[in-house]
Amino acid sequence: RMRTQNFAGVTIEEGANWVHGIDGNPVWEMAARLSLSGAMTPFQPNIDLAVIDETGCDRTGECMSRYQRLELVNRQLMARVESYTANDLQDESLRQALTTIGWRAEGPLELAIDYFGYDFERGEVPEKTSMKYGSIDRYFTDFSYNQYFICDERGFTAILKNMLTSLLDTHVRVNTIVQSVNANNKGTPI
Numbered sequence: 001r002m003r004t005q006n007f008a009g010v011t012i013e014e015g016a017n018w019v020h021g022i023d024g025n026p027v028w029e030m031a032a033r034l035s036l037s038g039a040m041t042p043f044q045p046n047i048d049l050a051v052i053d054e055t056g057c058d059r060t061g062e063c064m065s066r067y068q069r070l071e072l073v074n075r076q077l078m079a080r081v082e083s084y085t086a087n088d089l090q091d092e093s094l095r096q097a098l099t100t101i102g103w104r105a106e107g108p109l110e111l112a113i114d115y116f117g118y119d120f121e122r123g124e125v126p127e128k129t130s131m132k133y134g135s136i137d138r139y140f141t142d143f144s145y146n147q148y149f150i151c152d153e154r155g156f157t158a159i160l161k162n163m164l165t166s167l168l169d170t171h172v173r174v175n176t177i178v179q180s181v182n183a184n185n186k187g188t189p190i
Contacts, residue, residue, distance in 0.1 A: 004155045015123075016156040021143025028148060030159045036152040042145065053108065063109050070117055073103040081132055094118065094134055095126035 003014045018041070019028045031038075051063040080097055083089070098104075098118075105114035118126045122134050150156050181188060 023144040025143040038150040094129040097131040
């Protein structure tokens with residue numbers, strides 16, 4: 001989900017843009033070390049928005065009440081994830097878990113809520129998303145609620161490129177013939 005594109009003479013991201021969770025987040029520390037330009041964007045779960053249906057009718061109130069129902073479902077989902085993890089139970093798709101809990105997106109409003117709550121945030125449909133590993137926003141539980149929007153020409157990929165460069169410098173040798181392998185209980189020097 002990381003890809004840059006040239007648009008009107010400027011490099012923009014088509015995928016990853018935000019570092020979610022700042023305090024203690026190693027990804028944020030790398031972005032800061034690289035001086036990637038951007039802006040802090042505080043997490044706003046109840047941001048003002050308008051929901052207009054296909055006929056032009058304002059359905060914001062109805063949509064928000066259904067969205068509150070989805071927030072309750074998400075709390076039940078987190079409890080299910082914790083139980084499955086604690087009891088070492090086999091994973092299931094996010095869709096299967098949502099269906100078991102009782103969330104069935106029916107009609108245009110719920111389908112839109114379902115899309116923004118899952119597909120958009122996860123980059124994949126719930127049928128193909130892991131319940132255990134794809135339904136938790138750990139960056140908000142492990143770190144802070146602040147986010148950093150990267151708008152640097154180098155893009156979010158600069159973080160990965162920097163990681164790869166340091167890895168190649170210290171651990172990986174290319175175009176090198178292995179002469180010997182000496183494995184022991186302290187490691188495997190080559």
